Amino acid sequence: MSAIGELSTMTRRKGPLSKEEKKANGRDNKAAYVFLLPWLIGLVAITVGPMLMSLYLSFTDYNLLQPPEWVGLDNFVRMFGDARLHNSLRVTFTYVLVGVPLQLGVALLIALVLDKGLRGLPFYRSIFYLPSLLGGSVAVAILWKQIFGTTGLVNQVLAMVGIEGPGWISDPNTALGSIILLHVWTFGSPMIIFLAGLRQIPVMYYEAAKVDGATTLQQFWRITLPMLSPIIFFNLVLQIIGSFQSFTQAFIVSGGNGGPSDSTMFFTLYLYQKGFGQFDMGYASAMAWFLLVIIGVFTAINFIASKYWVFYDD
Amino acid sequence: MPVNPKGEAVAPAATSKTHASAPKAKRRLRASALVAATAAAVLALTACGGGAEQKSADGKVELRFSWWGGDKRAQLTQEAIAAFEAENPNIKIKPEYGDWSGYWDKLATQVAANDAPDIIQMDEKYITEYSTRGALLDLSKYDIDTSKLDEAALNAGKGEDGLTGIAAGINAATILANPAVFQAAGVPLPDDKTWTWEDFERIAAEVTAKSPKGTYGAAAYGTDEASLGVWLRQNGKSLYTKDGKLGFEPADIKGYWEFLKQMSDNKAVPTASEIVEAEAAPLDQSGLATGKNGMAFWWSNQLPALEKAAGGELQILRFPSKTGKAEDAGLWYKASQFWSASSRTKHPEETAKFIDFLTNNVKAGEILLADRGVYPNSDVREAIAPKLAKADVKVVDFIGAIKEELGEAPAAPPKGAGAIQEIIKRYTSEVMFNRLSAEEAGKKAVDEMKSAIGA
Amino acid sequence: MTKLQTLPAASGSSSAKDGKSPRRRESPGSLAFSRSARIKGLVKHAILIIVGGVMIYPLLWMVVSSLRPNDLIFREPGLWLESLEMSNYTDGWSALTHPFGHYMINSAIVVLGSILGNLVSCSMAAYAFARLQFSGKKIFFGIMLLTIMLPFHVVIVPQYILFSQIGWVNTFWPLIVPKLLATDAFFVFLMVQFIRGIPKDLDEAARIDGAGHPRIFLRVILPLMVPALATTTIFTFIWTWNDFFGALIYLTDPDMFTVPVALRAFVDSQSATSWGSLFAMSIVSLLPVFLVFLFGQRFLIKGIATTGIK
Missing domain, CATH: 1.10.3720.10 (MetI-like)
Structure with missing residues (x-):
């Protein structure tokens, strides 16, 4: 939750910069990623890993009790x-x-x-x-x-x-x-x-x-x-x-x-x-x-x- | 964790809008640097937190003990735990419990994550699944006294992988009758030592005819593997063979369904809809408990709960036979549930000690009584007899009475047998709703069962 | 879409002053009009009451059953009560290892953490998706939606492995931390849709006044999306309060049980279930949810509609 605090200090410092950037290409990457930070951490740390693991498991024979065995597209x-x-x-x-x-x-x-x-x-x-x-x-x-x-x-x-x-x-x-x-x-x-x-x-x-x-x-x-x-x-x-x-x-x-x-x-x-x-x-x-x-x-x-x-x- | 980095890039393309945005490479780099930094931080965090050792602060050995059951069982079991801890002050048992359906999901997840409880209450349906995959400890290698256990019950926990389960209670397949329903219909209760399946059908139909609408003489069988098992044994077949194959042919199960259908047509048992509905009903809403069935198929240890739900006494009956001789009914002692241990337990000795306590200690018996079925240890059974409730005494007496009539103990269910009950249920309703003939259903069911157990 | 713009555009600028007018769309009409309106209203109420009755019949049945002796619940049909049996409540409250209130407190901890997490992290992510232009936005948005498309049963085991490696099994963290990290894409998407419904000239105006994104987010967007925040709060409360599977898997110690897991402790599908206690405690555990809903729905009416456009 400190993200909000971080956020406000950051933009106070870099506010003008981000405005310049915006003028340059109409984007505000920095602000966006800060706003997205909790979600990004959650995605990387919690969501994506198990998802990819289940994708991997879909190519295996896995009975939960023993290690999975690769079976390709079976x-x-x-x-x-x-x-x-x-x-x-x-x-x-x-x-x-x-x-x-x-x-x-x-x-x-x-x-x-x-x-x-x-x-x-x-x-x-x-x-x-x-x-x-x-x-x-x-x-x-x-x-x-x-x-x-x-x-x-x-x-x-x-x-x-x-x-x-x-x-x-x-x-x-x-x-x-x-x-x-x-x-x-x-x-x-x-x-x-x-x-x-x-x-x-x-x-x-x-x-x-x-x-x-x-x-x-x-x-x-x-x-x-x-x-x-x-x-x-x-x-x-x-x-x-x-x-x-x-x-x-x-x-x-x-x-x-x-x-x-x-x-x-x-x-x-x-x-x-x-x-x-x-x-x-x-x-x-x-x-x-x-x-x-x-x-x-x-x-x-x-x-x-x-x-x-x-x-x-x- | 093997990770396919391309999976992430390919998959989202399917859903994200087709508008191609063309960000500069530099920005993309910056973005991915951010993501990478986050990931690194999280992984570092993960590494720090890892592997909490299960040992309590005062140096006691801590064991996790997991079972399924309701609040009453939880109270009794926790009392037994307290009694054990009083005798073994250096061991602490942490209870984990829950209802049947969630129990198995949780156990599978825990075993998969190498985080299984030390002591596991196990069921016949799953014991082979777990033991053949090396998840259960061979208890014969540890100090557990099995000399007083009933042989049939002891054998039920034995397999290729050793003694992976010790029976926590003994059961038998029974027919329970509600005398109140019989009385109201003016039909005498059958003599279960001499009755045949024809008698069963005739009596049930008579009760239905003489009862108010909606009441039937008997509930249907066909919803579990036990009654099919009895049927097959009476016909000289069995559910499974000793070498882990299916022990019967489509023709055998065809006869089983044809008789069920005939009984339903004669109103000895309810209609197809009512049968299916009864399957999903919990014990206390079953036809027997609500006074809508004169007879029903249950395990012997369920009698006390059913009596309570029915609000009156019930009578235990032997299964009918083909010949009218009780010895030909083909009953057997089944383990109501097992005590098993995780093969990955860090404290096998202590775990075995606790299982030994539950199995052989009179104190444990005096607390648990008949909650998990009739005690398999004959000494404990005798010692606790005076303490048992009336309904439990009835069960113990019945288990004792049929001892001489029992058939050969059935072969243990092979790997994959967990799916069999569901297959029986499904095809029973296919037949009852006339969606398949008994013959077609028999062929399909046997095919499916064979592929389920890989034989 | 273009149809719409022709209508309000005419009075768009003047509306700022009218903003305070109460939100009633029916204007008071003549006497004759109001009479037919009253009949119309009565019919409407009658229909609503009938529909409502059908809707809550099962719930009424549950309330009635909780007041019946355990063994009569399934033998006596209908909603008629012979006598009031309060013992289900007293028994149920103390039937488990702890008084039932203990489990409600556990649930409350998880729920409060989840609400806080969802409100903060989801609204931040939603603001980025709805209002900011950034590289990879569409890809990220797609990924976010993708995360709710995979049936959860196949990620349970990998996720359990993850959390048990961190040593979080048997703590509330696996239930709360994901919420703090906006893994509930449902709410992110919900808030994105609400923010996109807020007229953009509002933040443009703020920007011209020199406000940065944090300011626009906190001062302009958040106050205007109170209905969405209230919705998120209510839903998070209810869904977390009712969440069985997560609590079942991660909370092994009975001391840590949340309400749904504790309720299952009354169930023994192979033997006798304490239905009376189960129903009674189900009712008790519904009360906080219902109260939160009653309280929270007042905030559903706030937002642009009543606050007007400042």
């Missing part, structure tokens, strides 16, 4: 023939493509409703955020079964109108759906970020719009949406990254086995089973780097596309 070749891995990719893609838009849509909608000067706003905000507080708590599995079990709340309600519901979390056809719902249920985090973003939009824009006679809908399309776009973009990028790596929810609800019949076997859950359950950490590392490439491609597409719809004031 792990990656194995992935092509692994039917369960292909299934886990299908499950994960379904989850990402359905779950992310659904959760973000709900979060944005609720955030917009809550952002309007509504009475009891803090109350609602808290209620809607409560499920997200639970996180990956052990209790979630139990709670979810209370709702979606064969004798859970949903089926009790359905029984009242004479429908015999399936075991939502135990039927291979509906299990993934119920986990997506669990994901949507915890829309609190993106909602909070949306709310914070909405609050950052300068009021003057709306006032000006009102003077110009813009309708609420017009205001939404022309002010709210563009001004919020960096935050929407952030949520989109991070939710996609997070959902590809989704682990805890499926782990908790299925008791760690991705069942029934692998219908909730997420990619990372399979990776975890391989690595820690079957002591095949080399293969798990290869899977992890494969996933990193997939997520990387999605993120890159996201960033390229963002040029067409995300508005920055710089």
